[in-house]
Amino acid sequence: MINLHWLYLFAGAVFxxxxxxxxxxxDNRKRWGNAAFxxxxxxxxxxxxxxxxxxxxxxxxxxxxxxxxxxxxxPAGQTTSNEERQAFSERFGSKLFVPALIIPLxxxxxTLLFNYxxxxxxxxxxxxxxxxxxxxxxxxxxxxxxxxxxRPPPMAGVDEGARLAxxxxxxxxxxxxxxxxxxxxxAAGIGATIGTLAGAIIPQGSIFxxxxxxxxxxVVFTMIMGNAFAAFPVMIAAIGVPILIHxxxxxxxxxxxxxxxxxxxxxxMTPMAANFNIVPAALLELRNQYGVVxxxxxxxxxxxxxxxxxxxxxxxxx
Amino acid sequence: xxxxxxxxxxxxxxVGFALxxxxxxxxxxxxxxxxxxxxMPFAKVLGVLGHGFNENRNVTLIYIVLPVIGLLExxxxxxxxxxxxxxxxxxxxxxxxxxxxxxxxxxxxxxxxSVAGQAQTVRPLVAPxxxxxxxxxxxxxxxxxxxxxxxxxxxxxxxxxxxxEDIFIAVSSILLxxxxxxxxxxxxxxxELSMWAIPTxxxxxxxxxxxxxxxxxxxxxxxx
Numbered sequence: 001m002i003n004l005h006w007l008y009l010f011a012g013a014v015f016x017x018x019x020x021x022x023x024x025x026x027d028n029r030k031r032w033g034n035a036a037f038x039x040x041x042x043x044x045x046x047x048x049x050x051x052x053x054x055x056x057x058x059x060x061x062x063x064x065x066x067x068x069x070x071x072x073x074x075p076a077g078q079t080t081s082n083e084e085r086q087a088f089s090e091r092f093g094s095k096l097f098v099p100a101l102i103i104p105l106x107x108x109x110x111t112l113l114f115n116y117x118x119x120x121x122x123x124x125x126x127x128x129x130x131x132x133x134x135x136x137x138x139x140x141x142x143x144x145x146x147x148x149x150x151r152p153p154p155m156a157g158v159d160e161g162a163r164l165a166x167x168x169x170x171x172x173x174x175x176x177x178x179x180x181x182x183x184x185x186x187a188a189g190i191g192a193t194i195g196t197l198a199g200a201i202i203p204q205g206s207i208f209x210x211x212x213x214x215x216x217x218x219v220v221f222t223m224i225m226g227n228a229f230a231a232f233p234v235m236i237a238a239i240g241v242p243i244l245i246h247x248x249x250x251x252x253x254x255x256x257x258x259x260x261x262x263x264x265x266x267x268x269m270t271p272m273a274a275n276f277n278i279v280p281a282a283l284l285e286l287r288n289q290y291g292v293v294x295x296x297x298x299x300x301x302x303x304x305x306x307x308x309x310x311x312x313x314x315x316x317x318x
Numbered sequence: 319x320x321x322x323x324x325x326x327x328x329x330x331x332x333v334g335f336a337l338x339x340x341x342x343x344x345x346x347x348x349x350x351x352x353x354x355x356x357x358m359p360f361a362k363v364l365g366v367l368g369h370g371f372n373e374n375r376n377v378t379l380i381y382i383v384l385p386v387i388g389l390l391e392x393x394x395x396x397x398x399x400x401x402x403x404x405x406x407x408x409x410x411x412x413x414x415x416x417x418x419x420x421x422x423x424x425x426x427x428x429x430x431x432s433v434a435g436q437a438q439t440v441r442p443l444v445a446p447x448x449x450x451x452x453x454x455x456x457x458x459x460x461x462x463x464x465x466x467x468x469x470x471x472x473x474x475x476x477x478x479x480x481x482x483e484d485i486f487i488a489v490s491s492i493l494l495x496x497x498x499x500x501x502x503x504x505x506x507x508x509x510e511l512s513m514w515a516i517p518t519x520x521x522x523x524x525x526x527x528x529x530x531x532x533x534x535x536x537x538x539x540x541x542x
Contacts, residue, residue, distance in 0.1 A: 014382045048372040056368025068343035089394025096398045104433040142386040160388025176377045177345045183370025184349040188324040188356035241502045252504045256495040257514035264480040280436040280472035291469040306521040
């Protein structure tokens with residue numbers, strides 16, 4: 001059966017190729033730092049399950065040391081000039097979209113095909129990772145299509161992957177690092193401590209104030225942890241179940257579902273949600289690394305107000 | 319007696335981000351400090367950190383698309399995305415992003431969250447198209463304007479994803495809500511929960527659309 005492990009082996013190969021491409025970028029003064037960083041990440045994907053927790057921790061510290069001592073550097077330029085790209089785009093036309101769309105379409109139609117045909121029971125692909133695995137298959141098909149049709153130089157895929165990865169740099173592993181921080185927070189009992197604090201400041205008697213504190217608690221705790229999933233069990237235990245549902249008689253489905261969505265408003269406003277807020281700033285080459293968070297605040301706040309109103313009305317008055 | 323010392327780890331994160339130290343460094347230092355303050359031995363902290371990192375490799379998986387996107391960019395993908403939008407008369411940045419947002423919400427509501435995304439669609443297609451639409455109306459964009467258009471492209475993807483995915487009954491957050499409430503003897507079906515994600519999804523679409531219409535007006539007012 002194809003499971004996530006196979007995909008990790010492929011991802012390890014991709015990051016190893018990125019390491020090679022980084023090392024080949026002789027215009028970049030920091031190419032060896034870049035190459036070392038991506039090699040470590042490749043090693044993590046290949047051997048992470050074999051080397052044990054402490055060795056993984058050492059690997060994490062090595063990644064951090066490379067990034068923290070500024071041994072990583074962005075690539076100096078691009079491989080083809082803008083004029084060449086313009087000429088290529090006129091020559092190849094809109095067919096250039098085909099390989100780019102192969103990836104999402106393989107994931108989309110593949111998932112549908114898998115879920116609604118006997119393939120699901122065939123044991124060919126592990127059901128819970130099916131979309132990600134199909135995405136990986138889409139990448140392989142996309143690569144083959146690029147090489148067959150565009151006929152780039154043999155190492156072009158390696159160099160281009162490295163160019164993009166080096167432009168993103170350390171931000172590429174920040175989301176995974178934050179998830180690891182979440183694991184340490186959980187082991188240190190941070191969630192329980194904050195839950196106790198939040199529970200202690202709830203006023204008696206006002207349903208609206210309790211709803212407000214629940215929603216704001218979700219937002220603040222999500223902003224700290226970068227993830228509404230970490231905030232939810234804490235806030236539901238501190239305020240949601242004992243006060244909003246049991247004491248005040250709120251509708252549980254609303255308290256649960258909309259409480260989580262209030263947390264998502266926090267996700268829009270925090271650099272801790274790096275894969276959504278920091279990585280895109282690097283991907284799109286923004287000058288301000290907080291540029292995406294900044295424009296999201298004006299959506300997040302009115303939406304949070306909507307969520308509080310929905311919690312109050314649908315939870316208690318419908 | 320609750321031990322409040324580990325909360326200092328959170329303070330370290332906030333201060334470190336605010337002072338713009340390297341975020342990887344900030345996170346690692348905060349993790350180790352939090353563990354030590356919770357009286358874990360150093361090797362244990364390192365183990366928890368390493369285990370957490372290893373278990374969350376799926377978060378980084380999506381970057382396997384980079385070689386394909388890079389190859390296509392080498393042959394003018396972004397230029398072609400721009401040319402395509404340039405030929406559409408009625409395309410404006412705001413309208414384009416509203417259409418994208420609707421697609422993103424619907425796909426996410428069908429459980430297809432990783433079909434689109436910042437690396438897969440925003441960088442190669444959506445952002446160049448949004449920029450091209452702005453340029454069509456406006457001529458060459460100055461850096462601040464381009465930065466705002468790109469940031470709104472990324473933001474629209476996030477808003478569409480976050481406020482679409484919970485409509486799907488088998489998404490992990492719905493299962494988490496169900497599980498967390500079950501602990502207290504409150505039994506809910508995923509369907510009841512996902513139904514209550516719909517009002518917020520509509521509010522999100524409305525709010526983001528208003529902002530995108532305002533972005534169009536803002537672009538129109540900018541001096542050429």
